[in-house]
Each structure stands twice: as C-alpha cells, then as structure tokens.
Amino acid sequence: MQDCTPTQTPEIDLPALRAKYLAERDKRLRTEGQDQYLTTESGFEQFHEGDPYSPVVPREPITEEIGVAVLGGGWAGLLAGARLREAGVTDFRIIEHAGDFGGVWYWNRYPGIQVDTDSYLYLPLLEETGYIPSEKYTRGDENFEHAQRIGKHYDLYERAIFGTMVKSLEWDAAIERWRIGTNRGDDLRARFVIMAQGPFNKPKLPGIPGIGDFEGHTFHSARWDYDYTGGSSRGGLDKLAGKKVAVIGTGASGVQVIPHIAESAEHLYVFQRTPSFINERGDIPTDPDWAATLEPGWTEVRKRNFHTAAFEAFAPGEKDLICDGWTEVSRNLEANISASNGWASLTPEKFVELREIEDYRAMERVRQRVDELVDDPAIAEALKPYYRFLCKRPCFSDEYLPTYNRDNVTLVDVAATKGVERITAKGIVANGVEHEVDCIIFASGFEITTDLDRRLGIAPFTGRDGLSLYEHWAQGYSTLHGLTTHGFPNVFFTGFLQGGVTASITAVFDQQAKHIAHILGQAVAGGITTVEPTAEAVAAWVATVRETAIDNSAFQRECTPGYYNNEGEKNIRSHLGEPYWPGFYAFEDVLQGWRDAGDMPGLSVGK
Secondary structure, eight states: OOOOOOOOOOOOOHHHHHHHHHHHHHHHOOTTGGGGEEOTTSSOGGGTTOOSSSOOOOOOOOEEEEEEEEEOOSHHHHHHHHHHHHTTOOOEEEEOSSSSSOTHHHHOOOTTOBOSSOHHHHSTTHHHHTOOOSBSSOBHHHHHHHHHHHHHHTTOGGGEEOSOOEEEEEEETTTTEEEEEETTOOEEEEEEEEEOOOSSOSBOEEOOTTTTTOOSEEEEGGGOOHHHHOSBTTBOOGGGTTOEEEEEOOSHHHHHHHHHHHHHSSEEEEEESSOOOEEOOOOOBOOHHHHHTOOTTHHHHHHHHHHHHHHSOOOTTOOOSSOSTTTHHHHHHHHHHHHTTOSTTOOHHHHHHHHHHHHHHHHHHHHHHHHHHOSOHHHHHHTOOOSOTTSSOOEEOSSTGGGGGSTTEEEEEOTTTTSOOEEOSSEEEETTEEEEOSEEEEOOOBOSSSOHHHHHOOOOEEOGGGOBHHHHTTTSOOOBTTTBOTTOTTEEEOSSSSSOOOSOHHHHHHHHHHHHHHHHHHHHHHTOOEEEEOHHHHHHHHHHHHHSOOOOHHHHHHSOSSGGGGGGOSSOOOTTOSOOTTOHHHHHHHHHHHHHHSSOTTEEEEO
16 A cells, blocks of 8 residues: 655664663653652542543443453453354443443544554454454544444444443352442442453543642543534634643643644643654555455454564565554664675574664654754754654654644743643743643543552452452462463453563454453353462463563663653563563464363363
8 A cells, every 4th residue: 555665774873872862761760650640539530530421321220140241341342242242152241431332542532633553453353344444544533433333243232331430349259250349339240250441541640749729721631621622533623712722741642632732722832751753644545446455364464464563573575564653663674684685694683783773763764854844953852752662652643743833832841850840820830930821731641550459440359268459469460371360260351461462452452352252152151150270370371471571671771761661660560561472473372272272271160
C-alpha cells in the first residue's frame, strides 16, 4: 500500500548524543517516582468512577450464579467472550464499568483520537467479523464501533452487565465460587473469573500542589467534556471560543487534542515536561484493490511482521509490511547490513551496536523534522526529544508540531522545575509565572505501572484461606504462564504478567483468551469445578521466566522518566511485567505444547 524505502541516514555524534540524553534525563528525575501522581481517592473520583457518556440507569441488585465472570468489556474482555463462545462455553457474563463495550475506546473520545499503530493488525477479530478498517490508522469512533461489532457478532450484549464496578472478589470454599461485590449491591457468585480489566482503565492525575484550588473548569482527557468544549472526536470545539485553555501533558493524548484546541480557543497554554517523539502520521485510506488481494490468515502475517520489526529484526530481504515510524529502525538496519553484505560476518555484539546506531539516527531524523516544521528556533529546541526510541511511547502527527507556529499557542516548558509548580484558583504557576486560564485539561494518561491494588480498585481480593492477592504478589508475580496463580482457584489473569509480549497488545490478549477458553472448555466438558496451578508448577514457571530473562534495566535507567520505567524509580517495574523473553511466538509454542499434552499438566483439578 505504501512505498517503504529505507530512510536517508543523517550524520550523528554518538558520544555527544549519549551525554545529551543522560543530561536531559537527569533534568527530569523526581525523587517521588510514581508517588507524584494522585489516587482517585484524593477528591477526583469523577475522573474514574463517573461516566459522562452513559448515565447510570437505576436497577435492582442482581442475584445470580454465573459459570464464568469476565471482568472488563474492552479488547481483553471482548476477546475472552469471543473465544469462550468458540470453545462452546456459553454460561458467562461480562461485567463492565462503562455503559458499553470498548474499554479505552469507550472512555477516550477526545478530539483527534486515533490509533498510533497499524489498524490492520491492532483491531482484533477482523477476519472473524469480516471487517476491513477504513484507513491505516483508524479514528476513535471507528474503533469503538468495531468493539460494538464484536459484541453483536458474538452475542455478547445479552451477557453484559454494564454500568457496574467490581469492588471485591472473595473465594468462598464452601460453594467453590467467587463472590463478586459491586457498587450496585449485586450478589454474584461465579465459578470462574477472568480478569480482563486491561492496562488502560484508570486515569492518572499529577499530584500538583493546589490541584483542588482551581475555580475554573477542569476535566481529564479520558472523560472529555463536550458540553463544555462543543464539537466531537473529529474536532470543531466551537464552545472554546473566547476561552483560555491549559493542557497538562504532551504524551499520546495531548499530542492529538492540542491541535484541535488551538483551532478554537482564544489562547492555549501547553505545559510540557518532556517532549514526545513526533513522527509523521502519513495516514492513508484503505485501498480496495489491496483489500481484495487479502487471503485468509493475512492478519496473523501482518502481526508477525510487526513483531519482528519491534522485538527482533528483519531477515535479509524480508519485506516491511507496516512501513511506519515503529518499524523504521529495523527496516533501515536490514537495508544497511544487506547493502554492505554484512550478514555473513554479523555477530550478536555487532548487531546490537548497529541497531543502537540506527536508533540514534532515527531519533535525529525526528529532531530534524521539528526544525523543519516549527518556525521559532527556541520553541523547536524545546520540542526535541533527547532519548532512545521506545524510552517513551512514540507519537505520530502531521498537525501537532505546526500548531506551535500559531500566535494563540504558548509552549510552557517545565523541564527545569520537573513539572508545573502549583495550581491556583485562577490558573497555573510554572517557572514562577502564573498563567490565568478558564479551563485545565489533564492529558496525563492512565495508571499502568502503579501498584496493582491501586490500579484494580478491588479490595478485598482474597483466595484460599483469605490470602490477599496483593500480599501474595508483594515480592513479584508468581504464576503459571502468566495466567493462573496458586492459592487462587478458578481465576485467570490477562495482560502483562509473566507471558508473551509483542508490539500489539490485542495480540497478547487474544493469545491469552484462546488459552483460557481452551482450559474452561475442557473444564465445562469434563464437569470440573476447580482449576488451580500447583505450587510446584508455579515455581517452575517463575524459574523459567527469570532464568531466560534479559536484563534491559540499564537501557531503562538511561531513559527519561515515564511510565515505561516507573518514572525513573530505582526499583524499575516494567509496564510489560516479567515477560517471557524468548519471545511471543516461542511462548505460543509453549502454550500449544501444553494444550497438546491433553492432561493439563501443572493444574490441580477438582470435580
């Protein structure tokens, strides 16, 4: 669909850049680490518990026994539901806080919202539902509609309990079921539970002094207030006319909303602590002729190609099917090694050296792009990212950088003070200057690497003999395949714990959903009432994960602070959990081998 030639290579001074990267990191390091962010118990519960899109409809508490309770209706929950149906498991419920399916694409409806990865591999169940995305990087409303499509295709709506937050999970050994407490007073007793809450479920707020003192309007980008701004996710924020607006945060959501706010507001102040990597978007509509050539299995081919670029390297002559900023380093590395006929003599050490050089060159191209698009040299310099690729989540936009050429936009760089100093009744103080505004928008993302009890908001969460999950994992995860844990029968986990990791999170969820559905299909067919990994099986898997682990902490510590490295904390908790480092597809082989064994090795089952 696109011309995918290697990018022209700029000259770099590698030692100077290494020193620059470290200096820029040190400017932003804060001793509080993750504690610089507020909990939702700090007076801002509306940013997490409220639903501005679907008013909660009063109902009587539900009293019900459930075969399988799926907690969450985003991609993880939808995939779990779909794969359960395919495995012949029909007695299940999906319990979801929101008023509909979609997860992050339900909550995130801010103007400009769009996927940052290739939609043909990101959107799940495309072949199963017969859907082809309308463009390479689909917009938020299309992603939400696809979530609804999956819900309808697999008859998941009739199994959904929307507008309901799970507040407690307690194993009741007497009835061999999980008692699920909710904010609606429900009495739900589930034989099995699938934790499908996803990593992007709880908005994050910066703990800025005085955050509760502001007398103007404020909201989080994940709870966009269109009654205040006007417009829609496609823009047109007409109600911001005559208003002074502040945006705190220049990550993925900030990069997408800022151009739309600038078009409508009287003045926009952008408070930036760390500039994002901003590569070109280069979005294109789907070519119907290309779509007509697709053969069964095309989505899996695309996912594997993307994984190769992000986590491994293209083989000699291997085609880059994705062809964007995510795959640029691998694409150029393959081209340069092939051009010099260097594959035959390439050692692992030399490969790592060459990949690092391509990383620095790619980042230099991104910085040169800032100079090309931003008129003011001082502003351009403040917008340049000085860190390695994938130290922070990459962003892609053709409108963001030119926005700073507008007279009604002020970039307030707060790197020197490691963030905004304080919030007052009238506005925001940064670098000793108060900026009076009518509205503050927090584009500060989601809690991804904070403590598990804080992210889940489920307490108590207790297994056999009242064992707390949070205490059980206090010294690190202990699971079988990242999906089950000893002491917590019949509960299955999704997300980044101790399993396979690839560049597309929906592929991770699908791999997990298929395996969980296989186990539950076997359980239902065999009349099994309890499934729990043995302590020995868990210990063996934890040992495998840690013995095969690759220590990349040095890379993470050199990165500028962000959620990828726990805001620079000494004890780095990766947003990827403890991955199975041999690889996503190697992990798939492990799971397939386990399934082929037929006797569910390592699981203790009861009838």
